[in-house]
Amino acid sequence: MSTCIIGKGLPRVDAVPKVTGAAQYTVDLKMPGLLVGKILRSPHAHARIKSIDTSAAEQLKGVLAVITAKDVPDGLFSFYQWLADKNILCGETVRYIGDEVAAVAAVDDDTAEEAVSLIKVDYELLPAVFDVHAALEPGAPLVHDDKESNSTWSVERLFGDPDKALAECDFVVEGTYVTHAQAHTCLETSNCIAKWDEKDRLTIWTNAQAPHTQRQEVARILGIPRRNVRVINSYMGGGFGSKLVMDVKLPIASVLSRLTGRPVRIVNTRSEEFTTGKTRYPYTMSLKTGAMKDGRIVVRDLTVIGDAGAYHDKGPATINFSSMMFGTLYDVPNIRFQAQMVYTNKEMGTAFRGFGNPQLTFATESQLDELAHKMGIDPLDLRLRNSNCSMGTTSCGAEICGCAMTECMEAASEAIEWSQKKARPSDGTLRGVGLANMVHTGGGGRFYGYNSAEAFIKLSDEGTVTLITSALDMGQGSHTTMAQIAAEELGVSLSDINVLSHDTELTPYDLGSWGSRATFMDGNAVQAAARDARAALAEAAAEMLEADPADIVIEESKVWVKGSSEKHDLFEIVDHAVNAHGIPISGTGQFVDKLPEGYTIPTAFAKNIPCFSFGTQAVEVEVDPETGQVRVLRVVAAHETGTTINQTMSEGQIEGSIAQGIGFALMERLVRQEGKVQNDRFLDYKIPNIGDMPEIETILVESVGTKGPFGAKGIGEPGLVPTAPAIANAVFDAIGVRFHELPITRDMVLEALKETR
Amino acid sequence: MKQELLITVNGDEHHLLVDTRRTLLDVLRDDLGLTGTKNGCGAGECGACTVLLDGEPVNSCLTLAHEAAGRDVLTIEGLSSGGVLHPVQQAFVSQGAIQCGFCTPGMVMTTKALLDRNPDPTREEILAGLRGNLCRCTGYVKIVEAVEVAQCLLAEEELV
Ligand code: FES
Ligand code: FES
Numbered sequence: 001m002s003t004c005i006i007g008k009g010l011p012r013v014d015a016v017p018k019v020t021g022a023a024q025y026t027v028d029l030k031m032p033g034l035l036v037g038k039i040l041r042s043p044h045a046h047a048r049i050k051s052i053d054t055s056a057a058e059q060l061k062g063v064l065a066v067i068t069a070k071d072v073p074d075g076l077f078s079f080y081q082w083l084a085d086k087n088i089l090c091g092e093t094v095r096y097i098g099d100e101v102a103a104v105a106a107v108d109d110d111t112a113e114e115a116v117s118l119i120k121v122d123y124e125l126l127p128a129v130f131d132v133h134a135a136l137e138p139g140a141p142l143v144h145d146d147k148e149s150n151s152t153w154s155v156e157r158l159f160g161d162p163d164k165a166l167a168e169c170d171f172v173v174e175g176t177y178v179t180h181a182q183a184h185t186c187l188e189t190s191n192c193i194a195k196w197d198e199k200d201r202l203t204i205w206t207n208a209q210a211p212h213t214q215r216q217e218v219a220r221i222l223g224i225p226r227r228n229v230r231v232i233n234s235y236m237g238g239g240f241g242s243k244l245v246m247d248v249k250l251p252i253a254s255v256l257s258r259l260t261g262r263p264v265r266i267v268n269t270r271s272e273e274f275t276t277g278k279t280r281y282p283y284t285m286s287l288k289t290g291a292m293k294d295g296r297i298v299v300r301d302l303t304v305i306g307d308a309g310a311y312h313d314k315g316p317a318t319i320n321f322s323s324m325m326f327g328t329l330y331d332v333p334n335i336r337f338q339a340q341m342v343y344t345n346k347e348m349g350t351a352f353r354g355f356g357n358p359q360l361t362f363a364t365e366s367q368l369d370e371l372a373h374k375m376g377i378d379p380l381d382l383r384l385r386n387s388n389c390s391m392g393t394t395s396c397g398a399e400i401c402g403c404a405m406t407e408c409m410e411a412a413s414e415a416i417e418w419s420q421k422k423a424r425p426s427d428g429t430l431r432g433v434g435l436a437n438m439v440h441t442g443g444g445g446r447f448y449g450y451n452s453a454e455a456f457i458k459l460s461d462e463g464t465v466t467l468i469t470s471a472l473d474m475g476q477g478s479h480t481t482m483a484q485i486a487a488e489e490l491g492v493s494l495s496d497i498n499v500l501s502h503d504t505e506l507t508p509y510d511l512g513s514w515g516s517r518a519t520f521m522d523g524n525a526v527q528a529a530a531r532d533a534r535a536a537l538a539e540a541a542a543e544m545l546e547a548d549p550a551d552i553v554i555e556e557s558k559v560w561v562k563g564s565s566e567k568h569d570l571f572e573i574v575d576h577a578v579n580a581h582g583i584p585i586s587g588t589g590q591f592v593d594k595l596p597e598g599y600t601i602p603t604a605f606a607k608n609i610p611c612f613s614f615g616t617q618a619v620e621v622e623v624d625p626e627t628g629q630v631r632v633l634r635v636v637a638a639h640e641t642g643t644t645i646n647q648t649m650s651e652g653q654i655e656g657s658i659a660q661g662i663g664f665a666l667m668e669r670l671v672r673q674e675g676k677v678q679n680d681r682f683l684d685y686k687i688p689n690i691g692d693m694p695e696i697e698t699i700l701v702e703s704v705g706t707k708g709p710f711g712a713k714g715i716g717e718p719g720l721v722p723t724a725p726a727i728a729n730a731v732f733d734a735i736g737v738r739f740h741e742l743p744i745t746r747d748m749v750l751e752a753l754k755e756t757r
Numbered sequence: 758m759k760q761e762l763l764i765t766v767n768g769d770e771h772h773l774l775v776d777t778r779r780t781l782l783d784v785l786r787d788d789l790g791l792t793g794t795k796n797g798c799g800a801g802e803c804g805a806c807t808v809l810l811d812g813e814p815v816n817s818c819l820t821l822a823h824e825a826a827g828r829d830v831l832t833i834e835g836l837s838s839g840g841v842l843h844p845v846q847q848a849f850v851s852q853g854a855i856q857c858g859f860c861t862p863g864m865v866m867t868t869k870a871l872l873d874r875n876p877d878p879t880r881e882e883i884l885a886g887l888r889g890n891l892c893r894c895t896g897y898v899k900i901v902e903a904v905e906v907a908q909c910l911l912a913e914e915e916l917v
Contacts (some may be wrong), residue, residue, distance in 0.1 A: 015850040018858030019842065019865060020835035021793015028792035187797045187805055187859035237795075237859030290885055475857025475894050573834040643844050648853035655896030656856060671902070682802035682891060690897040691884045 004556060004753040005488040006710050009648035012480040013499065013576030014235070014473065023235040026207045026266055027191050032191065035064060037256050037266040038112040039249065040102040040119050041276065042094035045345040046128035046141065047120060049092055049101065056118040057104060060122045065259040066119065070101045072255050077221045078312045079245045083153070086311040087220060094123070094535040095143055095310035096345050097551045097675050098276035100248055105256040111425060128345040130309045130675050132284060133433055135342050143310055143343035150343040152308055153316040157323050157605065158395045160334030165299035171288035173370045176286045177363035178741040180669040181279035182660075183305075184352060185687055188237020190275040191446040194253035195263035202254055203230045203748070208246075209239045209474055210512025211504050213323060217246035233502040239474030240660070241351030242277055244514050246312055259724070273691035278350035281341075281588030282307040283359040289367050295377060295385040299330050306356075309348030317447060318349070321515075322356035324606040329439045332387040335396060342424060345675050353657065354720045357440055357663060362742060365436035365725035366465045368513065370738060379729065380413050383437055388614060390705060398606035399596065402705025402713075405437060407613040412698045415636040416618035421734075430625060431633075434729025435618040436722035441532060442613030442706065442713030443593075444517025444640065448599050451593040451610060452523035454508035457486060457533040458586040461578045461643040463571040465490065466496045467529075470510030471522035472501055476716050477649040478518040482526045484645055485709050489530035490537070490587075492570060493553030515715025519645065520611055523709035524591035535589025540577035540585060587660060611706050613713045615639035617658070619694070625753055628746035629732055630666055631694075635723070638699040642706045642713035651698040654719035657686045658696055659724025667692075668741050704730035765827050766791065773823050782806045782817035785832060789816035793833040793862050797891065804890030807863035808832045809874025814870040816889075822876050833862035836869065844910035845869050845903075854903035864890050872911055878904075 047131040054066040069091030076084035089100050107490040108111035127141040134140055134152040166172060167683050192206035202224070208214045211231035219226040230640065236243070249266045256264040268277060274754055283306050290299040304322065308315040310449040323337040373381040388394070390403040412435060413419075421433045444451060456468040469488050471478040482495040501507055534554060542549040545568070556569040577583045593610045620634045635652050644650050667686045671678045706713050724742055732738050737752040762775045766789060773801050775784055782799075785791045785808070792816060799803030801819040808817045809831040810824075833890065836843045841848065845868045864887065871878060871886040878886065884902050 011851065012855065014858070015855050017845040018855050018861050019849050020837055021791070023858055024792060025795075025859065027796070028786075100770065187795070187803065187857065187891065187893055208781070236857060238857045240893070270800065270802075298798060299840050399914075475859075477856065481872050617837065636791070652853050652856060652895055652899060655898040656894045657896070660893070661895035681800060682798055683800075686895060688896075689889075689891060690887045690900065694899045696898050 003488055005323060005484045005494055007644050007647060008160050010484065010494060010646060012477055012649065013483050014479055017226055025188050025237050026205050026234045027188055028192060029234065030206055030677045031263050031754055033262040034157055035105040035107065035260060035262050036109050036112040038103050038116045039100050039252060039266065040116045041401045042097060042099040042101050044089065044094055044123055044125060045097050046126040047094050047123035049090060050092065050124050051122045052102060053120040054102065054647060057115040060111065060118060062107040063104055063115045064616035065256050066102065066115065067107040067255055069261065070356065072251065073223050074222060075223065077217065078315060081315065083312045086248065087745045088248050094237060096579050098347055099310065100252065103252045103256060105260050111220060126505060130346060131366050131491050132342040135344050138415060143345055144285050145386060146389065152341045152343050154311060155317065155323055155337065157325060157327060157337040162299050162301045162334045162336040165200065165334035166288060166290050166301065169298050170293045171371060171375050172288060172290045172376055173367055173757065174288040174301055175367060175370065175740055176284065178284050179359045180282045180742065181672055182352065182664050183274055183685060183719050184240045184242035184277065184281055186238030186242060188238060189268035189270060190243065190249065190277055191265065191267035192250050193263050193265045194250065194251050194257040196257055201228045203232060204250055204254065205232045205234065206250060207236045207243055207636040208233060208609050209243045212470065212509050213471065214246045215504050218250050218254065221251050226619060230503045233472060236474040239513070240353045241355065241514065241687060243474065244351045245511065258276055266328055274670065274685060275677045276347055278348055280352035280354060281315060281359070285360070287365040287367050288361045289371050291371055291375065295382055297330055297332050297386050299334040301336045302326060306339060306341040307349065308341040308343050309346045310343060311348045313348045314351045315349060318351065318356040322360045324609060325357045325439055325709045326360055326364065328398040328606050328612065330396055330719065331388055333393040333395045340555045346672065355515060358661065358724060359437050361436065362724045362728065365722060369434070369729045369732060374458055376394045376628060380409065380435060394606065396606050398609065398610055398612065401714055402488065402642060402703045403612065403614050404640045404703035404711045407701050408614055408616040408640060409437065411701060412616040412618040412636045413637040415697055415699065416620060416634065418618065420469055421620065426641055430623040430734045431620065432730045432733030433618065434726050434733055435493040435616060435727060436725035438614065438718060438721035440613050440718040440721050441609045441611065442517050443520030443611035443708060444515040446512065446593065446595060446604065446610065447606045448511060452591060453510055453521040455522065455525040456530040456586065456588055456591045456620055457529045457535060459537065459574045461571065461575040463496065465492055467497055467499045467526065468507055469499065469522050469526055470507040471502050471518040472513040474513060476653060477646065478513060480518050480649060481645050482522060485523050485526045486530040489527050490534050492557045496557055515612065516716040516718065519712050519714045521591060521593065523712060525589045527709040528589025528591060529587040530589065530711055533585060534590055536585045536587060537573065540583060541573045544576050592730065595652035601667050609706060611713055612717050613640050614721060615718050617726045618719065619730045620728045621727060621734055622730060623734045623749060628749035628753065629728070630744055630749060632662055632727060634695045636697045637719060638701055639718050640703050641700045641715055642703055642708050644700045644702060645710065645712050647700065650700055650715050653715050654698045655696050657719025660721050661720040662692065663687050665741060667725035669743050696756060731732040762823055762826055762855055764830060766830045769820065778824055779822050780786050780818055781820040781822045784818055784822040785817060791832050791834050795859055795862055797859065798890060804867060805860050805863040807866045807873060807890065809866055812870065814867050833866060836865065843869065844914060845872065845907040846909035848903040848910060852899045852903040852906055853894060854899040860890060860892040864892065864900060868907060872908060877908065
């Protein structure tokens with residue numbers, strides 16, 4: 001396919017406003033009468049609220065409202081409403097350190113802070129539970145005392161006969177793998193402004209990855225009609241899953257605004273972001289893998305205990321997604337997946353780039369190396385023998401259309417010089433190489449029971465193309481991707497396109513930017529809209545140029561009749577159509593991802609995924625025996641893009657993912673004592689800085705078969721999925737020690753080295 | 758307690774009445790409306806709030822507004838002139854060193870200061886110079902490339 005705009009590493013359409021400081025983020029907005037909202041949070045991990053005295057706060061000059069549970073709707077909220085378990089403000093019980101208890105609106109920050117400090121709450125402490133295993137013990141304190149146990153959600157998936165396969169296979173390895181809470185640490189913290197208008201409609205400005213579903217969530221919890229809520233996004237300072245589900249600061253700000261008649265802003269401090277902004281779900285995974293002598297993996301059996309924290313949020317959806325990826329990787333015929341999410345008195349988890357898959361892949365891909373070791377074969381070889389194939393349905397029902405797993409493995413292992421490095425004699429330095437594969441969604445999911453997107457395009461006579469899409473850009477670059485797709489299909493220059501995605505009043509209903517979904521879903525809708533607009537344009541041009549519409553060529557904002565050398569400016573045609581004939585030029589596009597035959601939500605399993613994406617990362621590490629530090633020297637990341645829409649941005653997604661993967665593997669963990677986060681600042685919770693990064697080589701592997709726009713797949717999440725197990729495998733290669741827990745800290749390495757000496 | 762403050766920001770003189778406890782970051786963002794400078798932590802740990810004070814990079818969240826009295830402040834808004842991007846900005850755009858952009862103003866200002874001080878830094882010096890600026894999106898690969906490209910662009914400018 002010859003393309004003008006697809007595939008090129010063109011600069012992002014929003015780069016200039018971002019580099020000049022002109023880009024306004026939600027936290028930059030100003031409006032008349034804006035008040036500062038602040039939340040009083042629980043200092044206790046588990047306690048009963050005996051009384052709250054707000055009188056001193058109310059009397060403070062500059063305070064306009066003080067609210068507690070009695071001032072807010074008392075319904076409960078969760079992502080799945082039928083699992084609702086979270087109050088807007090806690091009335092009777094607080095369940096983690098940070099739980100929302102009361103809130104104030106005041107004229108400025110200082111006053112709001114002082115007012116919060118003047119609220120007196122009398123608590124009766126309750127026994128708390130912080131560890132999932134303790135939480136499952138009979139007689140453990142109940143995080144929600146109306147529930148029978150702390151086990152909140154369980155999933156069981158069975159394909160084939162794992163027990164029989166385990167008994168019959170030639171090799172079995174088993175082990176338990178543990179991951180901990182990782183924080184998203186978007187540089188812009190979660191924040192919002194809420195304001196009611198004279199028609200009783202509520203507008204919320206916030207940094208949301210899914211403004212339409214958050215609009216519904218706000219309406220649901222406040223008990224107001226959905227049509228009365230509007231959500232407006234601005235530029236967003238990162239998302240990574242943290243801004244997918246509504247945060248209760250939205251309804252809190254809304255109630256404060258209602259009471260004061262003024263707009264109210266609430267902004268998380270960095271400490272609040274660390275302690276209440278939600279995390280990646282910690283998993284404890286007991287896994288068995290069995291293989292035959294020929295290297296064929298025949299069975300995998302996994303039990304997961306996930307730490308939900310104090311409330312459900314995205315826990316059930318996360319664990320479900322993990323099961324789908326578990327079933328699909330390597331197409332193992334006998335699979336058992338058993339999982340439960342468990343309440344503890346801690347900050348809850350939520351979606352985080354990779355959505356339960358990085359945890360899972362740490363277990364499966366670490367164990368694959370253990371298996372290779374036991375079998376005495378090269379881990380790369382074992383993987384090649386089990387590679388997913390490009391077409392067809394897996395044992396668990398996943399429909400694979402387009403898969404370049406083998407190509408990814410070959411590219412990554414070659415670039416890291418796998419065989420040379422594996423054969424390298426020890427030179428005294430503790431160096432090693434490791435690799436890991438992954439499968440992930442490259443197009444969101446059908447988890448809602450549907451998956452669709454819509455887009456609109458209008459061409460104006462003054463020379464702009466306005467693209468209205470719901471592909472929210474949280475930094476990953478979807479505005480540019482959508483603009484490129486529209487520009488390519490329509491035949492206009494990229495710079496002629498103006499993308500709007502920020503306002504639920506304007507954009508079509510959409511499930512949001514998550515799960516590497518936007519390129520595949522919204523991209524398809526945008527392509528359809530552009531095709532539609534192009535047809536209208538060709539009609540108008542044909543009329544003006546007295547030609548057949550089929551002979552009209554449109555490229556880079558020029559229009560001509562095939563064979564003719566006379567080129568017209570595209571907007572001249574639009575101008576003519578609009579102003580001489582009154583014919584508007586626009587396009588509408590929809591993409592409805594058709595559900596497979598017999599689809600039902602409970603049985604769909606891996607059929608929920610419209611498009612799978614595969615990838616391999618190979619890394620080289622060096623371990624410092626003195627300090628225990630694992631230094632990642634080099635990462636080669638070969639990931640499938642289907643068709644690359646934007647080379648530079650795809651690389652950027654993978655590089656950024658790898659940085660988060662290195663953090664997950666080696667550095668990042670929220671440390672708690674009695675439920676209290678000890679590292680609620682960047683000084684103590686380290687994320688990779690510029691000096692921590694290895695050399696990264698990104699290989700974008702194109703493949704055919706997917707139904708994405710121009711054949712593209714989403715690339716937002718995959719890059720983080722295999723990084724940690726690749727590092728753990730390289731560490732094993734370097735020092736012969738297998739770590740079953742992340743992050744692999746210096747202390748762990750030193751301890752392990754001591755034991756081996 | 759409020760005190761008079763005479764401060765030059767991006768070449769404009771401002772005469773303000775500012776509480777002595779307030780930070781330069783707050784005054785830039787709230788009083789002068791220069792929201793290009795970002796607050797990522799408010800504690801000197803992320804670099805998003807970096808501005809140049811008499812040419813030296815400072816974390817404006819840790820700098821009291823009154824410390825900038827009588828001095829020259831340069832923020833991201835003052836870097837491009839007449840619609841032409843500064844070479845550091847051009848390099849960040851062309852290399853794809855920007856994703857969400859929230860760290861970008863701080864990164865760009867730190868880079869400018871680094872290259873002003875040392876027009877020909879080694880890779881190690883670049884890494885050392887940008888250590889205090891956190892980015893959660895890019896993995897820094899393209900940021901390093903952007904600094905190196907900016908270095909070349911500035912060197913070319915010198916020649917003309
Ligand atoms: S906001 Fe100043 S260093 Fe983070
Ligand atoms: S681009 Fe988002 S933090 Fe750097």
